[in-house]
Amino acid sequence: MKQLGDLAAVFAYLSLLTVGGGMAAFPELKTLTVDVYHWVSFPALLHFYSLGQLSPGPNMMMVASIGAVVAGVPGALVALIAFFLPTGLLTFAIGRLWIHLSTWRWRPAVQTGLGSVSVGLVLAGAIVMGRGALIGLLYAVLAIAVFLLLLRTKINPAYPIIASGLIGVLAHWLDITPT
Amino acid sequence: MSDPVSAPAPPSLGRIFWVFLVMGATSLGGGVVGYLRTGLVVRQRWLDDVTFVELLSISQTLPGLNATNMSILVGDRLRGWRGAVLATLGMCLPGGTIMTIAAFAYSIGGDDPWSKAFLHGIAAGAVGLIVVVMVQLGAKVLKTFADYIFVLATAAAVVIFHVQVPYALVAAGAVAIWWHRPRRKQDGSDPK
Numbered sequence: 001m002k003q004l005g006d007l008a009a010v011f012a013y014l015s016l017l018t019v020g021g022g023m024a025a026f027p028e029l030k031t032l033t034v035d036v037y038h039w040v041s042f043p044a045l046l047h048f049y050s051l052g053q054l055s056p057g058p059n060m061m062m063v064a065s066i067g068a069v070v071a072g073v074p075g076a077l078v079a080l081i082a083f084f085l086p087t088g089l090l091t092f093a094i095g096r097l098w099i100h101l102s103t104w105r106w107r108p109a110v111q112t113g114l115g116s117v118s119v120g121l122v123l124a125g126a127i128v129m130g131r132g133a134l135i136g137l138l139y140a141v142l143a144i145a146v147f148l149l150l151l152r153t154k155i156n157p158a159y160p161i162i163a164s165g166l167i168g169v170l171a172h173w174l175d176i177t178p179t
Numbered sequence: 180m181s182d183p184v185s186a187p188a189p190p191s192l193g194r195i196f197w198v199f200l201v202m203g204a205t206s207l208g209g210g211v212v213g214y215l216r217t218g219l220v221v222r223q224r225w226l227d228d229v230t231f232v233e234l235l236s237i238s239q240t241l242p243g244l245n246a247t248n249m250s251i252l253v254g255d256r257l258r259g260w261r262g263a264v265l266a267t268l269g270m271c272l273p274g275g276t277i278m279t280i281a282a283f284a285y286s287i288g289g290d291d292p293w294s295k296a297f298l299h300g301i302a303a304g305a306v307g308l309i310v311v312v313m314v315q316l317g318a319k320v321l322k323t324f325a326d327y328i329f330v331l332a333t334a335a336a337v338v339i340f341h342v343q344v345p346y347a348l349v350a351a352g353a354v355a356i357w358w359h360r361p362r363r364k365q366d367g368s369d370p371k
Binding site (some may be wrong): 007016028053064081091098108144156163 | 242252
């Protein structure tokens with residue numbers, strides 16, 4: 001029960017940080033799940049995050065994986081509900097108020113101001129993730145290749161990400177990867 | 180609801196659940212917003228493009244993921260709170276099930292060197308994806324030189340000075356909102 005309570009508290013807290021996307025919460029996600037509670041190792045967190053990018057639906061369904069690692073199916077359910085309920089209620093309430101806010105003088109300021117801060121948080125998340133994931137030249141090259149491909153084409157991101165995985169397997173077969 | 184959508188009759192709750200379930204199961208590879216637009220605006224015609232963009236801008240401003248925030252807002256517009264709950268459930272059910280199964284599979288085969296090689300590879304690819312998403316988000320919201328300073332200051336606070344994300348969010352957010360505060364232009368050309 002204690003574990004379910006911890007899961008609920010952690011993911012409800014993380015939920016409120018997802019401004020601009022799930023990546024904005026990544027630095028705190030790493031600190032809490034890896035360093036504070038030791039639920040998963042940092043590589044495992046990166047693996048779940050990446051698998052979550054390949055799974056359909058919202059891109060942070062990987063919170064279910066962490067919940068499941070900690071406390072099985074109930075853990076997955078608690079993590080999911082905790083992660084979506086607080087922001088869900090907020091969105092529901094603001095969604096109904098929004099029409100009244102359309103003439104509010106501060107609305108453009110809030111949208112623009114929070115916009116730049118959320119890009120900053122996503123950047124911080126990307127740096128934290130990059131430090132863990134880009135552990136050799138090969139991986140840095142893969143990340144840059146995927147970045148350029150997605151920037152210039154409209155290809156479904158799942159394909160280049162799966163291709164990166166296969167290149168990782170190939171490199172392992174050829175014995176040219178670190179670890 | 181005091182604000183009905185222009186569509187003639189709102190769809191049934193079961194229909195809402197089903198349509199969101201299908202989108203939740205087929206929106207592979209991120210970019211769920213594109214799938215939402217195709218599903219809601221083009222196929223079902225539950226929303227027009229103007230409303231879609233309006234709801235999307237709410238979703239992006241508030242905390243929470245775009246996909247679930249959109250499910251809540253669209254579900255509420257169509258059928259009140261029950262619609263919001265069923266739309267969100269449908270959106271999350273397939274991915275949540277898959278990622279729960281993935282956790283069990285990982286505990287069995289995650290330590291195998293071959294799966295590790297694959298997982299390290301996709302993690303590197305995912306970094307590339309995140310940077311693209313960030314660049315696209317930035318292209319939309321960063322307009323002045325000061326905005327780029329806010330981006331760098333926020334990221335530096337978190338990564339270099341280890342400021343906890345909520346403090347960075349509140350502090351940088353307050354400064355950035357104040358910077359963009361509403362004021363009358365001196366030259367009299369008040370935008371909007």
